[in-house]
Amino acid sequence: MSNDTQTPRDGVPEMLGRLAWQLAWGFARIFSIVALLAVWEILARTGTFTPFQLPALSAVLERIWSDAVSGDLAINAGLTLYRALTGFAICAVLGIAIGMAMSRNAVANWFFDPIVSVGFPMPKIAFLPVVILWLGVYDTAKITMIVVDAIFPVIAATVIAIQGVERELIWSARNMGASKRELLHQVILPAASPQIMTGLQVSLPLCLIVAVVAEMLMGGYGLGGAMITAAQFANSTSVFAGIVEIAVIGYVLIKIMVLIRRRLLLWHPEANAPATA
């Protein structure tokens, strides 16, 4: 924020200097990734591994490019994203609603609390055969699997966030004439929003992970399905292409969430704090 108020002197040398500094800083922040990719390329090229064990990064990037040109990438990535984001939307709405009900209503708490306690730590992927049995192997089944897995962090974060809202904040609002109804959306939800947002930030990558795993296990289109198909044809370049694509999509999604968080929580002290890469 404070950088906006500084007026930089605008000569060409200063601009070039700033650009060089930004480039160097940008590179330094991603140095470990670049190093890892370089080692990958070197190991593949020097023949330490066979192309089947480890295809070269350059070959993988070429494959991604050709998939992008043919339209396969758009279909597979689009389907995976569609499932992950639909699942995420359901997790967000349903998770916050259940969390709110649990903190406001003793019956809802009595009903859901044991389910959350048992369900949160258990590996929900174990339900996969049941979900296939009941719902088949198409989008409904995959999205159900995502919701079952990724809703728990949202519920837990909402319950804890609402419990943590200061008594004085609620009293202040009551003092100024807020009704019980107004209290919920005008005071309790905004006050709880930073922690609820954290729950959503935990849930989103889970949605992507489960989307890919469900696709791998149920087959069909989508990045996970395409990787399993490629593996069955011993096409390791396409398998690695899938890994890189998933990594990039995951990174971009998380970055977008951070941006949304900053936008929504402009008032929060953290909005002025530096973020991690």
Place this chain on the structure above:
Amino acid sequence: MQEPAQIVVDHISHLYRPPRGREVLALDAVSLEVRRSEFIALLGPSGCGKSTLLYLIGGFLPVEKGDIRIDGKAVAGPGPDRGIVFQHFALFPWKTVRGNVLYGLERQGMPKAEREKRAMEYIELVGLHGFEDSYPSQLSGGMKQRAAIARTLAFDPKILLMDEPFGALDAQTRGLMQMELLRIWQRTPKTVIFVTHDVQEAVLLSDRVAVMTARPGRIKTIVDTKFDKNDPDIFKNKFFVEKVDEIWNLVKDEAIKAQGKRSA
């Protein structure tokens, strides 16, 4: 006592029930009368139930035993006739200073133009002009408390309940805020109940000081501390010095008792 008291606290007892552990008698048959436009301080060691008494008068805690009446009417829940200011400000952090001050006015259904004007008036009254669009997280402790005071004064409560409002501030800021509060109170006289454990603060600000005992809280004595608060050399004022000394001696025993209970 020609006029009947505005606030009547009649034999109030209150049990504090911690989530775990035994219940504690926080207040034991406390009675108190406060006249209109009077500034009264509730003074006592920490844990004596003085904040609890304030919350009961505010209607934030349910009255279980005894009776609290405001202008003859029993207290049932919070209301905008009694405005509260908390030690830790309790500002809405997602609203700007202006948004915080406007909140109460919106709840009362004041027309937009009028409430905007009113909000700015009170923001200026507490000396926060130029900070109306700042979020609480961007303000210092003293400024936050000014904002909270503006927010409470803006909806024009008849009674001001202040719960150690300057307790979280550094010594210099506290001194300035005390002067400021006196100035504001002299301009807009309201009935004020001011909870504090600071003897000087109590004598400096109030007309009467109700000294409370260590737990269970009772009113030990009420000391008259009305004098000219505009004296520029107030801290050397003979009356001030005597009253501080007198009240300190009253409260000292209770503070020692409270300490003993804590370590026991």
